[in-house]
């Protein structure tokens with residue numbers, strides 16, 4: 001509809017232009033001899049003008065909307081993290097393939113370092129079983145904390161030791177308490193942190209290991225914040241938390257800053273998608289089954305079509321040509 005009406009109006013504009021041109025031509029024919037010249041100038045002015053207008057519109061649009069417009073400077077966005085070859089990110093590897101110990105170590109770093117400020121509210125003890133610890137270890141860990149019971153007959157809520165179905169407790173009663181303890185900044189829940197930040201694991205590893213000894217010359221670090229080039233805005237309320245030998249790993253892996261950062265990042269990635277290993281395994285099964293089914297269906301198709309595909313229809317017309325019929329019949333004797 002729109003296209004048609006646009007075409008129609010364009011045609012009528014053209015007609016008007018032609019009328020104007022011919023009127024000018026007839027009028028000028030009576031007075032001057034340069035009629036043809038005047039007509040051609042008037043005829044071309046409209047299409048040239050329209051073309052220039054259209055080209056200008058496109059150019060202006062490309063200038064306004066075609067460029068990448070950033071609301072922030074690169075410093076405000078934060079330094080882009082290096083890409084690291086995470087083992088578990090490979091399509092044929094799981095968290096467990098070589099990193100089973102890494103998850104366990106990462107959970108230890110979380111508990112001993114991060115848990116004093118960050119909650120991990122989406123992880124129940126039961127999900128640690130079989131991945132990070134045994135049932136007994138997880139039960140013992142759950143029992144270290146107290147949880148509310150259901151209201152009893154008098155409506156009182158009592159305390160009971162934790163069970164496997166309970167979720168890891170947070171360090172603060174509520175967000176206000178968390179802010180009050182951290183200079184007004186809220187330490188975010190880490191359950192989905194790997195998914196929630198651009199760069200995922202690379203970002204978190206870079207953030208944890210990226211605190212320089214001194215802020216670079218000229219950098220403005222507001223009071224109470226710490227300089228970290230990877231954090232958007234570069235001023236982060238969390239100070240550097242990982243230092244060499246801060247924790248003691250039970251498997252005697254040297255606890256360097258980068259080792260702890262790697263382990264806790266991998267653990268947080270597991271926390272954000274505990275189903276990743278199962279998903280990859282399921283993917284392999286799907287590939288195995290569908291490739292057998294594909295091969296089978298190709299074979300069945302060829303089997304069913306064999307008689308049609310290998311059929312040959314030959315038509316030998318009777319020879320009626322007067323010349324050909326006079327030729328001697330071919331014999332086998334030579």
Ligand code: HEC
Nearest residue numbers: 113114116117182185186187188193204236237238241264
């Ligand atoms: C002393 C308290 C404290 C400890 C310990 C701590 N953090 Fe934080 N963390 C914070 C605060 C406060 C923020 C909010 C920073 C901000 O918004 O400026 C934060 C923010 C973060 C962020 C989010 C950054 C972003 O892009 O928004 C991540 C990721 C993080 N912490 C990871 C960790 C990890 C992993 C550990 C343990 C190795 C840890 N933190 C230990 C206080 C802490």
